[in-house]
Amino acid sequence: MAIVNEAALEAQVEELEEKTPWFVAAKTMARKQPVGVAGLFIVLLMIFASIFAPVLTPFHPEYNSFENMLTPPNATYLMGTDQFGRDIFTRIIYGAQTALFVGFSAATIGAFAGLVLGVASAYFGGVFDLVLQRIMDVFMAFPLIILALAVVATLGAGTQNVIIAITIPFIPQCARVVRSNALAIREIPYVDAARALGFGHMRIILRHMAPNVMAPFLILFTAFVGQAILLEASLSYLGMGVQEPTPAWGLMLQGGAEEYAESAPWVAIWPGVAISLAVFGFNLFGDAVRDTLDPRLRSR
Amino acid sequence: MSKYILKRVLLMIPTLIGAGVLVFFLMRLIPGDVCELRFAGTGLYVDQEQIDTCRSNLGIDRPMFIQFADFMFGFFTFDYGESMWTGKPILFEIGLRFELSLQVAIMATFVATIIAIPLGAISAIKQDTWLDYAVRTFAIAGIAIPSFWLGIMIILGLLIVTQAVTGIPWMPPIEYRSLWDDPMHNLSQLIWPAVATGYRYSAVATRMTRSALLEVLREDYIRTARAKGLIEKVVINRHALKNAMLPVVTIIGIEFAFLMGGLVVTEQVFNLNGLGKLFVESVQNHDYAMTQALVMLVVLIFVVTNFFIDLCYAWLDPRIRYS
Numbered sequence: 001m002a003i004v005n006e007a008a009l010e011a012q013v014e015e016l017e018e019k020t021p022w023f024v025a026a027k028t029m030a031r032k033q034p035v036g037v038a039g040l041f042i043v044l045l046m047i048f049a050s051i052f053a054p055v056l057t058p059f060h061p062e063y064n065s066f067e068n069m070l071t072p073p074n075a076t077y078l079m080g081t082d083q084f085g086r087d088i089f090t091r092i093i094y095g096a097q098t099a100l101f102v103g104f105s106a107a108t109i110g111a112f113a114g115l116v117l118g119v120a121s122a123y124f125g126g127v128f129d130l131v132l133q134r135i136m137d138v139f140m141a142f143p144l145i146i147l148a149l150a151v152v153a154t155l156g157a158g159t160q161n162v163i164i165a166i167t168i169p170f171i172p173q174c175a176r177v178v179r180s181n182a183l184a185i186r187e188i189p190y191v192d193a194a195r196a197l198g199f200g201h202m203r204i205i206l207r208h209m210a211p212n213v214m215a216p217f218l219i220l221f222t223a224f225v226g227q228a229i230l231l232e233a234s235l236s237y238l239g240m241g242v243q244e245p246t247p248a249w250g251l252m253l254q255g256g257a258e259e260y261a262e263s264a265p266w267v268a269i270w271p272g273v274a275i276s277l278a279v280f281g282f283n284l285f286g287d288a289v290r291d292t293l294d295p296r297l298r299s300r
Numbered sequence: 301m302s303k304y305i306l307k308r309v310l311l312m313i314p315t316l317i318g319a320g321v322l323v324f325f326l327m328r329l330i331p332g333d334v335c336e337l338r339f340a341g342t343g344l345y346v347d348q349e350q351i352d353t354c355r356s357n358l359g360i361d362r363p364m365f366i367q368f369a370d371f372m373f374g375f376f377t378f379d380y381g382e383s384m385w386t387g388k389p390i391l392f393e394i395g396l397r398f399e400l401s402l403q404v405a406i407m408a409t410f411v412a413t414i415i416a417i418p419l420g421a422i423s424a425i426k427q428d429t430w431l432d433y434a435v436r437t438f439a440i441a442g443i444a445i446p447s448f449w450l451g452i453m454i455i456l457g458l459l460i461v462t463q464a465v466t467g468i469p470w471m472p473p474i475e476y477r478s479l480w481d482d483p484m485h486n487l488s489q490l491i492w493p494a495v496a497t498g499y500r501y502s503a504v505a506t507r508m509t510r511s512a513l514l515e516v517l518r519e520d521y522i523r524t525a526r527a528k529g530l531i532e533k534v535v536i537n538r539h540a541l542k543n544a545m546l547p548v549v550t551i552i553g554i555e556f557a558f559l560m561g562g563l564v565v566t567e568q569v570f571n572l573n574g575l576g577k578l579f580v581e582s583v584q585n586h587d588y589a590m591t592q593a594l595v596m597l598v599v600l601i602f603v604v605t606n607f608f609i610d611l612c613y614a615w616l617d618p619r620i621r622y623s
Contacts (some may be wrong), residue, residue: 035433138318141599143558145565146579153583154329230446234565237448238580253449261456268456272449279444
């Protein structure tokens with residue numbers, strides 16, 4: 001990057017800011033990526049709900065009132081109560097905390113591990129690459145849910161183990177995509193130049209190559225958050241994920257929801273709406289990120 | 301071509317062995333074993349000797365390495381042994397449920413294909429119109445909506461609708477009957493899980509159809525076809541769609557392979573006794589032999605499907621064969 005006069009740059013920024021106030025910039029983005037902005041809005045709403053959960057609802061997520069079991073939605077219980085008399089609206093809002101925590105943790109760890117392994121695989125090549133790719137093949141051959149179930153069975157249920165179980169299938173997915181991008185970068189002379197300057201392998205991988213595969217990395221990262229939320233809900237629904245009494249959307253659909261579906265449909269409806277909306281939001285946002293960063297790259 | 305096939309077949313072996321290693325050691329990391337679990341269920345006093353006898357009967361007291369070699373040898377010689385939990389042959393237990401899982405997977409694939417290809421094509425042809433946005437939203441929603449929740453909603457919807465129309469709430473039958481014995485009964489039970497999974501599955505395929513078709517529509521030969529005065533219908537059907545199908549078929553193939561083992565959650569909702577349920581049960585029962593066999597089956601289906609996909613590609617594109 002060229003060296004720029006800082007004062008001149010600041011003046012330029014100020015000038016730009018004057019010309020394009022934030023709402024105009026937002027408007028331009030909204031026009032270019034209207035669907036993506038809608039997704040971003042859902043994501044921000046979720047983050048807002050999980051931060052301000054205690055303010056947004058008068059109830060505690062684990063508070064149960066046995067006089068009010070399976071109450072239909074009313075002014076006090078906006079979405080009704082479940083079979084233990086817990087307020088569903090409250091549990092949905094606190095459930096956002098669980099979903100975001102699991103989603104972001106699993107996506108971050110999985111994507112970063114995949115990034116490092118993928119770049120290293122392309123950088124070292126040879127036997128290292130071959131062996132690593134065969135190992136990745138093995139992990140890719142398992143359906144996501146089967147691999148996650150097996151890991152949960154080994155480690156036991158609970159939020160932390162669910163995160164690990166979801167992270168493991170993400171690593172090969174990310175490594176595969178990153179590797180194919182990094183292979184092209186490996187050929188660019190600056191990598192050899194860095195070697196010639198005597199930099200260590202780790203430094204070249206992390207400082208020189210990794211920043212250049214940021215586009216596919218970010219695309220996968222946003223896709224992973226949505227997938228992780230969905231996977232966590234599935235595992236919790238099977239009783240092998242987040243455990244009671246922690247509020248989690250998948251868990252809310254387990255047991256009672258099906259049993260009381262006919263007499264108390266609100267128990268089954270709202271958690272599903274929450275899961276769908278959250279994953280929907282992350283996917284819309286992810287698609288917009290993909291279109292912005294690299295229109296050619298299509299991840300599933 | 302035969303050299304390529306041989307190479308591809310040989311490449312399947314390390315993946316299968318790797319999957320074997322993974323499931324073998326993962327299962328043995330789970331605290332407790334099938335013998336402890338079996339006696340715990342009886343609630344009676346058990347002495348160590350009984351547990352030891354049970355373990356030696358099942359052969360799980362042997363060194364890990366020998367057990368693993370035994371398992372791998374059995375896999376490649378088609379000898380799968382007995383379930384450690386029920387004692388019945390594994391092939392018998394899998395056979396009981398295979399038909400159901402296969403039928404749901406095929407029906408879901410059918411549902412997905414008839415939704416995905418027309419919708420994806422319309423979306424690509426009418427790119428950036430409200431129709432395109434509607435299809436894309438429908439597709440993204442399909443990926444976002446958990447299939448188990450969709451299942452619950454379908455059952456709930458059926459109850460409400462039948463209650464309103466006939467006055468008697470109707471639910472899909474719970475008992476499984478084979479398609480050949482009682483087709484009506486069978487279809488009225490399995491169509492719902494097929495729709496619930498098919499929708500999700502179609503979403504992935506719709507997006508792929510759209511993007512593949514968009515790419516093809518920008519090719520020169522499409523312009524040529526239009527220039528020589530072909531009507532749009534022929535251009536799309538004969539020239540564009542045909543060439544856009546390859547990635548779509550790939551996606552459909554891979555998803556189908558995953559469905560065979562990945563129906564775990566849907567089977568739970570609809571209370572179906574399929575392979576997914578068997579998998580969850582055998583993991584819970586620490587039934588090493590059964591879990592191993594199931595995982596190997598799922599991985600084998602996946603690897604073989606991929607093999608056929610690659611074969612199609614190599615057959616269609618000579619460059620792949622010789623690289």
